[in-house]
Amino acid sequence: MTDYDLIVLGAGPAGVNAALAASAAGLRVALFDENRAAGGQVYRAPAFAGTTDDSAERQAGDALREALAKSRVSAFLGHQVWAVTADFQVDAVGPQGSLSCTSRALVVASGTTERVVPFEGWTTPGVIGLAAATILLKSQKVLPGKTTLVAGCGPLLAAVAAGTLKAGGELRGIVDVAGFGDWLRALPAMLARPDILRQGLAWAWAIRRSRTPLYARHTLVRVIPEGERLRAELAPCDRAGRALPGERKQVLVDCVAVGHGLTPATEITRLLHARHRYSRKAGGWVAITDDCGRTSRERLYVVGDAAGIAGAAAAAEHGTLAGLACARELGAAAGSLDPALGQAQRRHARAARFGHAMARLMALREGHVQGIAADTIICRCEDVTRGEIDAACDAGARDVNQLKAWTRCGMGPCQGRTCGDVAAELLATRLDVPREAVGIFSARTPLRPMTVGALTGAFVYADIPIPKAAPL
Missing domain, CATH: 1.10.10.1100 (BFD-like [2Fe-2S]-binding domain)
Structure with missing residues (x-):
């Protein structure tokens, strides 16, 4: 078993930046992620070497992975964490078998889970999540379908739609539970991040140029198989997401990519009994933290979207902030970290303003579930x-x-x-x-489904230790 000063769980922008900041401050840091390359969902690495991509996200992801490779962080990529104990022992399974590490502090950067509000036919083959469509487009360079309908709410609608068009796919429509007024109300926060606003405008222009139908304030109510294709039924809805009477539109496609926002992944912080609160705007249940991500449990931090939906840009700054705060708490160059902490706090607050506006667009609507x-x-x-x-x-x-x-x-x-x-x-x-x-479901070990073979490794009967018989 190996001991570290800090273990970071999750190698997205929040986790990597937390690990880099803490390591640069002198801590011995281990970083775990189940993916084979760092980057998380937004900066996901391509599955195949030599894949060309000139997007800003690909460049940011490559820079993040290069910085990690040059650092002193011990990166355990391709490792699935299945248990975390109260004394910060982390148990994982990787390519070489089981691995256990302990640390003085723990940073949880576990990201999110995509939310799909169920509807008739949502389990039909060919209906996938927006996150799954993103993985296909970014990592696998595969179209979700020859013809695709994108439905749900939030900025990922535009990202998947634009990605589909860029990859040569045909987009049959964008179905948005939000209305144009909802997006206009988010505009002031968007102005705080002109770089992201420019990217959003580029997506919007590509979609407009393709003449893709946009169904604002509509919801997907039914998907029915029709031969080898899918017939999607759309209905107008109110601000609460409740389907209204009126004309139902029918769209015939090969694939329906749907998502209704994100929920923070809190399994680990719940398992470790940190205090939590419910916030619809933040995506659901989140651990109660201070500005640096410090929870009610001593030396337990949670950063990025796992602490409340705020987007990739805010997650990166939040990770740096938590890494510096953790380093100061553990006594690494305490005084010299104060200026960097102040700068990180200001950058995070600015980036989070935009992210929180996007999170409000993705918040769960009561009427949507009631229907x-x-x-x-x-x-x-x-x-x-x-x-x-x-x-x-x-x-x-x-x-x-x-x-x-x-x-x-x-x-x-x-x-x-x-x-x-x-x-x-x-x-x-x-x-x-x-x-x-x-309440919320209790968190239990194993944190992810595991096979017995993954935990035990290869063995034969002779390998099982059998104690000697007790004397009569």
């Missing part, structure tokens, strides 16, 4: 429907962990990361109580 039909599957892993959730509530379930025990909702391989947000919203709506009152 889910009774026979629609909520938990894909266990095939639990909205009707079963309502029945459990009527039978006496008063929080999400009771709901889990009675229906198995959240017991599958994803452990509630996909269904938890929507299931809790349904339960709170049925009970007519605040969202906080129904």
Whole structure:
């Protein structure tokens, strides 16, 4: 077992910058990520060497990976962390087998999980998340489909749409739950980041030039297989995301890419019993932290979108801020870090202003969830429907962990990361109580599905130690 001053979990922009800042301040740092290359979702590395990409995101990702390679950080990429204990022991499985490390402090940069509000046909093959479409376009250089419909809410709609067009795909429409007024209200915050605003305008121009239909203030209500293709049904909706009566539009495509925002990944901070709060604007449940990402647990930090949705630019600055704060807390060049901390705080506040405006566009809308039909599957892993959730509530379930025990909702391989947000919203709506009152699923080890073979490695019967028989 190896000891470090700091272990960082997650190699996106927040995690890498936290590791680099702490390492530069003199700490021994280990960085873990299940992907084979650093960068996270936004700066995801291409799957194949020699792939050309002149985008700003690719350049930023390459710079991040180069800085990590030149640093003294011990990077354990391609390692899946499956357990974290209260004394900051991290257990992981990688290409060479099991690995355990301990540290004096821990930074959690676990990112987010994509939210998809269920609708009829959302589990149909060919319906994928916006995040999955992003991976196909950025990393695999593969089109989601020859013809694609992009639906949901938030800036990822434009990113996937523009990426699809750039890759030579045909875009049949963009379905946005938000209206033009919602985007106009976010404009002042966008002006704080002219670089990102320019990128957004470039996406908008590419979409406009393609003459792609834009269905503002519309929601996707149904996807039906039609031969080898999909027929998507769209409906107008109100500001709360509730489908309204009116003309239903039909769009025939090969692929539907849909996403309704992001939820912070809090499995580790919940497992370590840090205090949490619910914030719809921040994406859901988040750990309670100070400006530097310090939680209620001593020497436990959470940074980036795992601490509340604010975007990649804010995540990078938040990571630097937490890395410096952690280094000061552990006694590494304490006095000399104060100027750098102040600069990082100002940069983070500026970047977060833009990110929070985007997060508001992606916030879960109450009416959107209320419109889910009774026979629609909520938990894909266990095939639990909205009707079963309502029945459990009527039978006496008063929080999400009771709901889990009675229906198995959240017991599958994803452990509630996909269904938890929507299931809790349904339960709170049925009970007519605040969202906080129904709680959140308990976090448990293993943090990710693991095979027994991955933990034990190769062995034969003769390798099993058998104690000598006790004397009679």
